[in-house]
Amino acid sequence: MLRSYAQNNLNFTRMCFLVNCLKRFKSSQEWLTRQKADPYVEKAKFYNYRCRSAFKLIEINEKTKLLQPGQTVVDLGAAPGSWTQVAVAETNAAGADPARPRGAVLAVDKLQIFPIEGASIMSNIDLSTAEAADRVAAALGGRGVDVVLSDMAPSATGVRELDKDRIIGLCYMALRFAALVSKVNGSFLFKVWDGKEVPMLQMDLERFYERTKVLKPQASRSESSEKFILARGFKGIQRPLQNGRWG
Incomplete structure (x- = not known):
């Protein structure tokens, strides 16, 4: 038996x-x-973007004027680098136009990011640790950040509710980082998957930002539940960090 x-x-x-x-x-x-x-896949190849997601940020930026020459931008979850490419172009971080202010773009990811002209690259960085966040802050050299971008998403498990919980966790991790490095009146753009947790997330954002807006660019596939939340008008942190640390 x-x-x-x-x-x-x-x-x-x-x-x-x-x-x-x-x-x-x-x-x-x-x-x-x-x-x-997908027409955006071919467009990405034609314009030399590393992947089609570049057009999501391009469309959002056309509508909101989020990225401007001279800004300091941090791109979280940047690999393979298409959002970083867009940020470099829009902030003039590579100095392509001498008549415009020159910005700075820092790309951060757990994965390897191959060099992008005009961007500083930090690969193999897990922002869930205080030590990693300290390293990123040190790389900024005391410069306040105008815009924090996050296209981070977890590896899908196939369990819908679990995947949603995991991306919400990434959103809060990115928010924590943004709150600690952003200039007053700075902005934060990040990806989220639609669900019952999103309204609560927006309420928490309102503690730190003057206004929020949910965006669904056309380049985002119609069958996808992904949306982007843009928070603007960072209010600043009301209390100092303990011992100068990120904890």
Whole structure:
């Protein structure tokens, strides 16, 4: 009987493995089909952006005038670097236009980011640790940040509620960082997945920012639940950091 039970359990495990493989294969095929039919993928290649997400930031910036020449910008979760490319162009961080103020862009990610002209790169940085946040702050050299960008998203588990909880956690991590480095009246743009947690997140943002707005750019796929929240008018922090640390 024990042998029969073990065999049945093994068969069930194999079946679950095969089902999951088929699901991943189907998901990969659907992704490839979308990529081939997606006009933004071709546009990204034509304009030399590292991925199609550049057009999400471009569209948001056209509507909001978020990025301006001379600004200091930090791009969190920057890999592979398309948002950083847009930020460099809009802030004149590479000095392409001598007639405009020259900005500064710092790109940060846990993953490797290949060099981008006009941007400072910090790869292999996990902002969930106080030490990493201190390193990023030190790299700014005491310069206040005008705009914090975050296109961060967790690796999908396939469990919808768990994935939403994980991206909300990333949003709060990015908010904490933004609150500690931003200039008064600075801005914060970040990605979120639609859900019941979003209104509460907006309420928390209002403690630090004068106004917030939810945006859904056309470059964001219609079937995707992703949205972007833009918070503007940073109020500043009311109390000093303890011992100069990020904790």
